[in-house]
Amino acid sequence: MATIWSASPGVRLRPIPEQECCLAYVPRPPALHGLNLTSWLVLSLCDGRTQPAIAEDYFAAVAESGGPGATAGALDSALIQLEALGLITRTVDAPITKTCKEAQ
Amino acid sequence: MTNPRDLIRSRGAPMPLARPMPTEIRSDGGLMISLLQAPYWAGPGTNPVLAEWTWHLPLQGLIDLRNFLVTPDPETGIQPEAAIDAALKGHGIGSYIGTFVTQGANLSQVRVLFGHAPKAMTNAYAPKAATDPGSFNRLIYALLQDRDSQGSRNLRYLRKLWSESATRAEVRLIMLSQVDLAGELNDPENSPFSADLLSTGKPVETPL
Amino acid sequence: MKRSNPVLDTPPKITIGITEACPLRCSYCYADCARSPKAGELSAERWIPLLQDLAAQGVIQAYFEGGEPLAKPGFLSILRATTPLMMTLLRTHGIGLTREVANELADIGLGRGLVDLMGADARTHDAASGVPGSFEQSCAAIRHLVAAGIPTDVLVILTVPTAPQLSDIARLAAELGAKRIGVLRLYPLGRARTVWSELALSMEAQTAALAALQRPTGLGLMQSWHPNDHNCCWQAAAINAFGRAIGCMYLRDYVDFGDATATPYNEIFRTDPLYRSLRSGDVEESCGDCSATQGSHGGCRSAAFAFHGRWTAPDPFDSALNRGTDLTLLPPPRPRASTGRIADGNNLVG
Numbered sequence: 001m002a003t004i005w006s007a008s009p010g011v012r013l014r015p016i017p018e019q020e021c022c023l024a025y026v027p028r029p030p031a032l033h034g035l036n037l038t039s040w041l042v043l044s045l046c047d048g049r050t051q052p053a054i055a056e057d058y059f060a061a062v063a064e065s066g067g068p069g070a071t072a073g074a075l076d077s078a079l080i081q082l083e084a085l086g087l088i089t090r091t092v093d094a095p096i097t098k099t100c101k102e103a104q
Numbered sequence: 105m106t107n108p109r110d111l112i113r114s115r116g117a118p119m120p121l122a123r124p125m126p127t128e129i130r131s132d133g134g135l136m137i138s139l140l141q142a143p144y145w146a147g148p149g150t151n152p153v154l155a156e157w158t159w160h161l162p163l164q165g166l167i168d169l170r171n172f173l174v175t176p177d178p179e180t181g182i183q184p185e186a187a188i189d190a191a192l193k194g195h196g197i198g199s200y201i202g203t204f205v206t207q208g209a210n211l212s213q214v215r216v217l218f219g220h221a222p223k224a225m226t227n228a229y230a231p232k233a234a235t236d237p238g239s240f241n242r243l244i245y246a247l248l249q250d251r252d253s254q255g256s257r258n259l260r261y262l263r264k265l266w267s268e269s270a271t272r273a274e275v276r277l278i279m280l281s282q283v284d285l286a287g288e289l290n291d292p293e294n295s296p297f298s299a300d301l302l303s304t305g306k307p308v309e310t311p312l
Numbered sequence: 313m314k315r316s317n318p319v320l321d322t323p324p325k326i327t328i329g330i331t332e333a334c335p336l337r338c339s340y341c342y343a344d345c346a347r348s349p350k351a352g353e354l355s356a357e358r359w360i361p362l363l364q365d366l367a368a369q370g371v372i373q374a375y376f377e378g379g380e381p382l383a384k385p386g387f388l389s390i391l392r393a394t395t396p397l398m399m400t401l402l403r404t405h406g407i408g409l410t411r412e413v414a415n416e417l418a419d420i421g422l423g424r425g426l427v428d429l430m431g432a433d434a435r436t437h438d439a440a441s442g443v444p445g446s447f448e449q450s451c452a453a454i455r456h457l458v459a460a461g462i463p464t465d466v467l468v469i470l471t472v473p474t475a476p477q478l479s480d481i482a483r484l485a486a487e488l489g490a491k492r493i494g495v496l497r498l499y500p501l502g503r504a505r506t507v508w509s510e511l512a513l514s515m516e517a518q519t520a521a522l523a524a525l526q527r528p529t530g531l532g533l534m535q536s537w538h539p540n541d542h543n544c545c546w547q548a549a550a551i552n553a554f555g556r557a558i559g560c561m562y563l564r565d566y567v568d569f570g571d572a573t574a575t576p577y578n579e580i581f582r583t584d585p586l587y588r589s590l591r592s593g594d595v596e597e598s599c600g601d602c603s604a605t606q607g608s609h610g611g612c613r614s615a616a617f618a619f620h621g622r623w624t625a626p627d628p629f630d631s632a633l634n635r636g637t638d639l640t641l642l643p644p645p646r647p648r649a650s651t652g653r654i655a656d657g658n659n660l661v662g
Contacts, residue, residue, distance in 0.1 A: 065113050069117030081120060
């Protein structure tokens with residue numbers, strides 16, 4: 001089963017590229033958060049993709065320039081932080097059972 | 105460019121940081137946007153080393169120390185390493201080069217390095233920057249007494265960890281032939297941290 | 313020496329001076345408020361689309377103050393239209409902020425409350441507000457906001473009466489459930505100019521009052537004196553009750569950058585010469601400690617202009633930059649600069 005990550009409903013982003021960060025507003029409960037480049041990138045990848053797909057895209061984005069964030073641990077840390085702040089939510093992909101396949 | 109990919113391609117990927125934005129002071133709820141950037145300090149460079157503290161920590165101690173170094177202060181939002189460096193530069197003392205670790209199987213050696221960085225002094229009003237061991241000590245002693253300085257608070261925390269270790273050692277640029285072992289090491293103005301360790305009769309706090 | 317502040321292309325947050333009406337009669341009211349709204353104040357029907365447009369322009373936080381925002385007809389509707397779009401903060405005296413109103417604010421989605429206390433007791437506070445019973449209402453408002461689950465701060469302006477009571481106000485703030493106390497400077501604006509000699513403290517007295525402040529464990533402190541004196545103009549955006557872009561409420565007596573209802577705020581932000589100049593960090597002197605902790609130079613431009621008559625002057629409220637400026641002496645009135653023109657001292661230039 002794969003975890004699917006999505007931005008939480010109602011979240012609004014305010015990129016500030018000139019300061020290399022992004023602000024994110026969560027309306028309920030109301031909170032304003034700040035994200036640095038790496039967290040901002042990870043949030044942008046949480047658009048209903050599975051975690052393996054996010055990882056593939058993430059490493060493609062950071063591979064060329066590297067940096068302390070170019071690690072699997074950094075990606076995991078970003079997801080943990082974003083989820084803790086209510087910016088992303090996870091759903092677990094249901095396993096495809098034989099029944100489901102027949103119904104398709 | 106507003107795409108984080110493009111910015112990362114040109115800047116590199118920092119360790120991820122997502123945190124609640126503290127509203128600022130005055131009355132206008134300003135945003136401490138600068139907290140989300142890399143710390144002010146440049147890390148290892150070519151500055152000559154002024155002082156070095158070494159001690160040993162087990163793995164959990166390393167984890168705790170690392171968490172301390174990377175976690176922004178809840179009040180100021182500034183990471184301790186940046187605050188220490190800013191305080192040292194702002195008071196004309198020197199710079200914070202960094203905290204380094206040599207990992208071992210049981211205990212790991214921790215080293216905190218301070219540097220001499222005359223071009224980085226940003227203090228515009230202090231009488232003079234540190235130019236000799238005496239002025240260095242007096243300035244750092246003054247910094248240690250500043251209860252309002254986050255840099256001071258964080259520096260004292262590092263020193264507290266150091267002082268709790270049985271294997272602690274300190275290297276400072278002071279000629280042994282000029283040290284009065286009988287008296288001056290007890291004088292905070294000549295050995296600014298000594299008041300924390302030795303019974304001098306002077307009330308000194310080591311708050312976190 | 314040319315210095316520079318951080319740069320923003322457009323402002324992510326804005327202060328909204330929603331009204332200059334207020335049920336109180338504070339002796340040092342910066343807006344010279346009256347009980348009734350002033351002629352020309354925007355209606356709620358005009359604020360709502362303006363705020364929606366600001367959101368579309370990239371504003372993600374709005375700080376509402378006044379006057380007393382809760383005295384504004386339709387304020388709750390304004391807030392309800394805004395909270396889905398951006399973080400909201402409300403600065404209030406708490407008059408009329410009942411438990412029901414607090415619950416409604418929570419239901420609307422208000423992000424944070426900030427309540428002014430003008431003393432640690434009714435005698436001091438009510439003497440400043442001019443309205444008996446206002447202290448109890450303000451304290452009750454803090455309790456109601458906290459009970460409704462809205463993070464709440466207490467604000468206090470540092471004056472002759474409040475200086476010796478700072479620790480008591482901090483203790484009271486903690487008892488009422490506030491998360492932080494914000495100590496603010498007294499600015500020579502509005503009615504404060506008429507009572508300056510009674511209220512203004514010297515630099516030494518201000519420093520001493522802050523040094524003596526004892527706050528309960530867990531109560532955060534915000535203050536913008538040394539070494540936390542920042543030049544926050546670089547991110548400042550504000551619209552007054554009449555829809556005029558003024559950058560910051562502390563600039564209200566000195567600048568007018570244009571009509572924010574007719575010109576997109578981002579355009580004003582990018583093009584007004586004085587606005588750009590104030591944000592640039594071009595100052596005569598910068599304090600090393602403050603610039604190191606805050607990332608900006610020179611301190612408050614409003615205070616600098618008020619006391620020295622130059623936009624590039626050092627902020628006299630920074631003890632490192634004060635240079636003997638007597639803060640107890642009322643500075644002379646300064647001319648208001650209109651759009652595209654820069655006032656310097658007593659002359660309008662450009």
